[in-house]
Amino acid sequence: MGRKHGRGEPLPPYYLHREFPLNLCISHTIFTSILPLGGFRPGHILNTLRPVRAHNQGRQKMNSRLKVILTATVLVAGLVIAPSAYANETATATAANDGNAIDTTQAKKLLRLKGCAVKAKGNCSRKNLSGMNFEDLDLTGMNFSGANLSKAVLTGATLDKANFTGANLQGADLSGTSAKATNFTGANLRAADLSDADMGRVNLSKVKASRAILSNTDFTGGSGQGSDFTYVDLTGAIFEQSNLKGADFSNSTGSDPRFGDANLVSAKFRNAQITGPDFSGTNLSNSNLLGSQIGVDDLETANYCGATMSDGFAADNSTCKNN
Numbered sequence: 644m645g646r647k648h649g650r651g652e653p654l655p656p657y658y659l660h661r662e663f664p665l666n667l668c669i670s671h672t673i674f675t676s677i678l679p680l681g682g683f684r685p686g687h688i689l690n691t692l693r694p695v696r697a698h699n700q701g702r703q704k705m706n707s708r709l710k711v712i713l714t715a716t717v718l719v720a721g722l723v724i725a726p727s728a729y730a731n732e733t734a735t736a737t738a739a740n741d742g743n744a745i746d747t748t749q750a751k752k753l754l755r756l757k758g759c760a761v762k763a764k765g766n767c768s769r770k771n772l773s774g775m776n777f778e779d780l781d782l783t784g785m786n787f788s789g790a791n792l793s794k795a796v797l798t799g800a801t802l803d804k805a806n807f808t809g810a811n812l813q814g815a816d817l818s819g820t821s822a823k824a825t826n827f828t829g830a831n832l833r834a835a836d837l838s839d840a841d842m843g844r845v846n847l848s849k850v851k852a853s854r855a856i857l858s859n860t861d862f863t864g865g866s867g868q869g870s871d872f873t874y875v876d877l878t879g880a881i882f883e884q885s886n887l888k889g890a891d892f893s894n895s896t897g898s899d900p901r902f903g904d905a906n907l908v909s910a911k912f913r914n915a916q917i918t919g920p921d922f923s924g925t926n927l928s929n930s931n932l933l934g935s936q937i938g939v940d941d942l943e944t945a946n947y948c949g950a951t952m953s954d955g956f957a958a959d960n961s962t963c964k965n966n
Contacts, residue, residue, distance in 0.1 A: 750776055761785070773811075793831075818856075858897065877917055912937055928963075 751761045753775065759767035761780060769789040781801045788808040795815045802822040813833045822842045832852035840860045847867040858878040862885055869889045878897035886906045893913040903923040907930055915935040922937075922945040929949040937953060948963040 747780055750778075750780060759785075 763784050765785045767787050771791045773791045773793045776796045777800050779799045784804045786806045788806050791811045793811050793813045797817045799819045802825050804824050807827045807830050809829045811831045813831050815835045818836045818838045820840045824844045826846045829849045834854045836856045837860050838856045838858045843863045845865040850870045853873045856876045857880045861881045864884050866886045867890050872892045874894045876897050877900040880900045883903040888908045891911040893911050895915045899919045901921040902925045905925050907927045909929045911931045912935045913933050925945040927947040931951045932953050935953045947958050950958045
């Protein structure tokens with residue numbers, strides 16, 4: 644009887660006294676075994692109570708009662724512990740099996756290691772972020788000027804008002820992004836995928852975007868002066884009310900692009916194979932349409948004075964202005 648009973652130790656002798664209430668003995672054992680639940684061990688309960696059972700073999704009713712209590716204890720503990728363990732295992736398995744699952748927390752940690760935190764006005768200028776995954780991240784207002792983002796994945800990311808001036812985005816995936824009022828001035832967007840992006844009021848001035856995918860992208864109210872859009876896919880692209888003065892769309896392809904009320908003064912569409920374009924109210928004066936599929940019928944309400952038409956002839960100044 645010298646020292647206190649500790650967890651995992653045999654019961655003290657006074658517990659084995661035939662007059663000592665068995666209920667208290669059982670309560671003590673359950674209490675020390677189930678708290679905390681993370682250390683719950685049914686085997687410990689049985690081992691601890693073995694001396695009690697040995698001294699009460701003749702007491703069948705008590706033994707039956709003991710079995711019932713032990714069984715109930717195991718069931719209750721199982722109900723408490725199992726669901727949380729199952730939930731954790733299920734979540735882990737789901738993430739492991741879903742090849743498209745993106746851990747945004749991990750992506751943010753990787754960015755911090757690169758020296759830039761994901762936050763309003765966060766600075767990632769001139770960082771090497773090539774091939775990194777930014778899918779679905781909110782990068783609103785961040786500074787990526789001069790950064791290397793070649794082949795980066797920004798699918799579904801929010802890039803509103805971010806700064807990508809002079810950034811390298813060659814081969815990057817920006818499909819489905821929101822890039823409203825974002826600045827891409829002088830950026831390299833060669834072979835980038837901008838399909839289905841919302842880029843209203845975007846600044847694409849002097850970008851190099853040859854062979855980019857612009858299908859179903861909304862550039863309404865944006866600017867792309869002097870930009871290289873050669874060999875791009877213009878299917879369903881919207882450039883309405885945009886300033887595209889001097890932009891080069893030579894060898895572009897696709898159907899139903901919309902340039903309504905846009906400024907395309909001195910723009911180039913040489914050999915452009917686009918069908919069903921909308922040039923309603925567009926200013927195409929002094930533009931070059933040589934070898935393209937763009938005909939007079941597509942320019943019914945456009946201003947194309949001084950333009951070089953698809954057949955190589957200059958537009959007749961007496962009929963070219965439609966306003």
